[in-house]
Amino acid sequence: MPKTLRCLLVALLAVALCGPQAVALAEPAPVDDPIPDAPTPSALTLTLEEFASFPKTETIPPPVDQRLVRWARINYLGELPDGSRRLFANDLNGILYLLDKGQPHPYLDVAAAFAPDFVSGRGLGSGFGFAAFHPDFGRNGRFYTVHTEWGAALTTKTPDLPPQPGTRFHGVITEWTAADPKAAVFTGTRREVLRLGFSGQIHGIQQIDFNPAARRGDADYGLLYVAAGDGGRGVSSDDPQNLAIPQGKILRIDPRGTNGPGGKYGIPAANPFTGTPGALGEIYAYGMRDPHRFSWDPGAGNRLFLGHIGEHAIEAVYDVGPGDNLGWSEREGAFVFDKADRCHLYTLPEDDARFGYTYPVAAYDHDPPPGLPCTADSGHAIAGGFVYRGARLPALRGAYLFGDIVDGQVFFTVAAEMNERSGRLATIHRPRLVDTAGRQVTMRDLAGDSRVDLRFGRDGAGELYLLSKANGRIWKVTKAAWSPPGVLPSLRSGVVAAYDFEHPLPADPAQEQDQGASGTTISLVNGGAAMRVADRAYKGSTYALQTGQVTPGTTGNDDWKAGVYGADGVPSLRAFNGVKGVTIMGWFKMLGEGPALNSNTADPADRYNAIGLAGLLSGDSQGHDVRALLELITVNGELRAVALARRTDGSASQTFAANLPWQQVLPRDEWVFLTATYDFDDATMRLFRNGRPLDGTYTVPGDPWGVEGDPEPDVTSATDPRGIKIGGSFPQNTREQNPCDCRMDGLMFLDRIATPGEVRAQYELARLR
Template identity: 60%
Template sequence: MSKRRWRSAVAAVAITAAALVPLTTATMTTATAGPGPITDPAPEEIQSTLGLVLEEYAQFPRTEPIPAPTDRRLMRHARINGLGELPDGSGRRYVPDLNGPLYLVEDGEPRVYLDVAAEFAPEFFSGRGLGSGFGFATFHPDFEDNGTFYTVHTERPGNAGPPPDPTTYPPQTPTFLHSVVTEWVADDPAADLFSGTSREVLRLGFAGQIHAIQQIDFNPTARPGDEDHGLLYLAVGDGGRGVGTGIPQDMGTPAGKILRIDPAGTDGPGGAYGIPPSNPFVGTAGALGEIYAVGLRDPHRFSWDEQGRKSQPRMFLGHIGEHAIEAVYDVRAGDNFGWGDREGRYVFDAADRCNLYPLPENDADLGFTYPVAAYDHDPPPGWSCTSDSGYAISGGFVYRGRDLPALDGTYLFTDLVQGRVLFTKESQMRRGGPEAQVYEAALYDTDGTRKRMYDFTGDERADLRMGRDRSGDLYLIAKANGKIWKVVDTVRAPVPQEVPRSLRDNVVSFYDFEHPFQQDGAVEIDRGASRTYLNLVNGGEDMRAADGAYPGSNNSIQLRQVNPLTAGDDDWKAGVFDADGVDTLSALDGVDGMTVMGWVKMTGQNPSPDTTTANPDDYYNAVGLAGVLSGDSDGHGVRALLEIIQVDGELRLVALGRRIDGGASQTFAAHEDWRTLLPQDEWVHLAATFDYTTGRMALYRNGERVPGFYVVDGDPWQVDGSGASATTPRGIKIGGSFPQDTQERNPCNCSMDTIQLLDRAATAKEVAQQYRLMTR
């Protein structure tokens, strides 16, 4: 989707007067104008200088879904998905787990308060669908006096035992699961183990296994005597059936809506609850009186901000999109958020699920409400537009606590799949105005080490959500390892200028190995302009190592020969290959020059034993580092390459390039011994530059030019002042050859970090700047 370019700019929002100024490494882009598809629906998120310090708060025991799951995304340590504080002054926090337990937490120690799965066995169901199970709990604002709280869970009709209870409304046909809201009344509200009574309040049927009831909650800003006090809000998804069905816009069904009910009332269906007379559609023909807002796909976490603009509490909702948009809405009674006719502020066409389109000229007359903040998806090239690309928002909270003034007025939320903490300013989230810019916060542990969420969870899929206690303190909740962290401080987080200003428009590919594709950890996201996703061949996720090459880098990849005694296609390497040319690398067609840069650490025996011969004392005559293939390559031939190869019987560090596909290559070799240039177990920054118009090549080590010589006499490139062949490279290879994994001739027992591919030859000054930027 969007083409990223490198830049550094002062963001439009200040965190505090103390000047935590957000910076960016991504260009803010806008949607394509005109009647055609939208190519880039939302501005890119900006990396901020706001850093959050996380302190581990609690570790929860392992739980298992019921029945045993087949979807790996449900195979988590514990499916904890929220945190709140009991409204009784006790300081006890509560945490629901989708697999059944409701925990109370005191001093960081969780104890089971109520086992929802056991209470509703054998119908309780949490083993299919990402949101199935014990979805949420909320305690009545008067819990201290009345002991009342509410839960929502899913049941599988006919799963076992007697026939299920009838739904509150006629179910969709067929019905896959029921979402059930239950009221509980504790005999002793101060007890740490529930004992009391329960009753069913509401039961809804859904045809699919996803997008049921995500959250139920009370408005904590409502005081006794306020109209909203004691009214229960329910975020009801479309059941996964919102595309092309009209269900989210159908006022006669609860699916795809926010509902508001009075659990103490009796004028609803069956007398189990009441319908607040102030609800916006009460008395409207054909409309359910419970409806508060409509047009939703997968509403995922809502909250209130008591100190919103004009002192009017604001309700913010995170909304998970279908194709491209993750959105935050400012919710008011009667809103229509447009799904399935709109995704974000664009037209969604069920007949074309792969594109979004501009709004029609008469859109203002249609009454839709659009996001106050949003970000879009960046799926890998060739990724199916109907497949999950690994983005999902989880709504958060506006910080109004006292301990972290840098966060005051900041709405923080998460991308639950990627494990990113994002934020914007409440004051900039204006209904009817332009969407507020979204920023990404940096994360630190209490030792001052900057980390990504993977480093906290040990899992590429963090399943990250946010919670808040009654003091306004914020918590991060991860299903991946069943841990909760409290945000205990903020710091200024330097955003490194990762590329010199003069080179920012030339970065075709940039792999820092900190950005795995969430749907497949064996794929690395390209942060350069081309978005050429990189495959970690053979080793997959196991190739990722917690060993950064320079300050600010936490991770790298390990490359190695797997079995030195047996020929086989099992060596760990990285790359991408397409015999027709990798379309996303078209920026390297006919270029005047190229640069290959990256960090290397030798970690084993190099060169490796030659597995293609019978003699165990034979070794390969090369060690592959990194390069770009030519337009006619078999997986070995290159246009530009960093490598260690044999020159006149001696291994040397070289830059090897080819101007014309099928033509001769030229090699520039370092004079100095390669083992001195690349000492064992030491990170070294290397660069090779290629000027195809002049035939000049150069090598650099740690920002300094490496003296060397040209290996081939004469003019093997046939230099005529023009660039390389106007063909698209067939791929990238890192740590060896043949990224299509058909064979291997030069494995590397080494680690690699931050590989950069540029579409021109960098100057000596620019290479030195690049090295200094990373190491300062």
């Protein structure tokens, strides 16, 4: 059952069970700044190496829109699925190229094949828009293209599905069959598969493609996905919501089937609206304005991510499933779109769930330039990209790389965070770009133009490429490295999470942005922004985190602490699943005598038996059990600095306690750099103070981690950690047991064991001089 119908039935059932509403629902309210969280600077650095340069081409006919005056309108880069490692690229002006070691060679002239009806000089998406090779191209020689036609074609050729009134362009999908799939130049036959009619010269068929993860025998194998825009009419019509027409939809067809119009293609039985009266069986998902680029994530369920260009303000990424309704033009992103008010979007109605709309998993907005009216074009449009699952760049793995077409900004999100059910948008990060000489650059620098016309490509190994129409060039992402400020280069790739307390979330200063690879935002619990205090822990630091007990004499949940918690795990911390080692390091300053007074007992002099510093929770933790922890706890009646960890969920823990009294490890009012390493394979832990190892002893005899015997190596559980805790026992806002009256800074959580030399070097790199 399509999700829209399913949600509608649920809503109707709820009304039937609950009866009439006693209170009137609040009306949607106008919103001036829909998504105040701007893409945030990231510690990820991407190295771009020029890969290919294409010859200059011209539009047909000469353009009237200067935005079409480009060097070469290359629109995509992909790899032929025949094992040859050959890459292909298409130029909207008509040429399909194959690339040999980065050198493009014409393979097929699409413009010449369809002259004089072929048009590429009217509309930003006009021309030879895309090419998709059948997954069995190496044997059957079949591939598919989409191009635009006008002129005589509008009267001599008939669209296969209902056209829009006043049709001005046709979008045409063609099947080509190569006589020799290995040939460097195409010879063979062609046939038309599908023709759609659009009333405008924008938002036509933007992309066609096959699911690359589908294998022979799978239901999705050989089915062609077609992203058809709203033809520019969606803003003034209900076309994207009308299931009787193809515009504003993603279609899915079988190009070798025969049960479609005229027997030219097939309608898959598994499509969500097949057999639904009044609906086109070709429709896979709907409610779209400009479904510009889609791609599948070959990991984590093979989800289909769509980069969708908005009308008023919202550039969005959607996780699209069969039957989904993205809401256009009733919704733009997760906001109400009011056709009568072009200056605002509106908040959702309280009963919005009954409509069953699918909302973005990541999005950013754009505002008109200062001094211009609210309807001014600020030049933003999303360029959808890919989730990196390649092998060469582990620092980029699991990141969805995308950007902005116009200004060429490059962004990424963490794919594991892009979850509609979470109720929040994934954080969008802006990586640093450098050239092969290490110089920081922008895509505008590389393209040599203020309008980049950015696109993304991916080869068969999953490696990523950036394209610019401005100068007709392609760059390959050849390196990706995490470089939080002041982090030893050899440690950077292992920094999963890092917090310097200099990066509040723009829309919520009670949140701190991760400067590590995972993008795991943490909450500053109870104190919010006031917990950032001016104090220099190390060179380059400005602010530190203040934690502590607020009202010792009262039982409550007001203690200042920080962290993140997810009852089902925190997917962005998945790097800690199944690892052989973990490192926790950071700067700490004790302010009180410690431990804190026990507010849960009647004895006013009673104190807790521990002080929480920083830790990573286990996959089954209720907020206290840990995978790795740096803490002060009572050992044999004395408070000691310890490293404590569990290797597997639910198992016993081991503790390594420093021999020195804790007051010598953490003298009051003095910044100290503490490090704990956890080797789960060798069942060893180590503590370091200011880069020097601390002698200590293990408190649990035997083999509490269960590392003896097979299998090898011994690793942590393959479950997502439930979070990070800082300055207490629980990251949730619950009764605190181990508050820390202290300050912290430069906290880092690594998914590997730092060597003693690295610990010492990191301390020397960061310490105050």
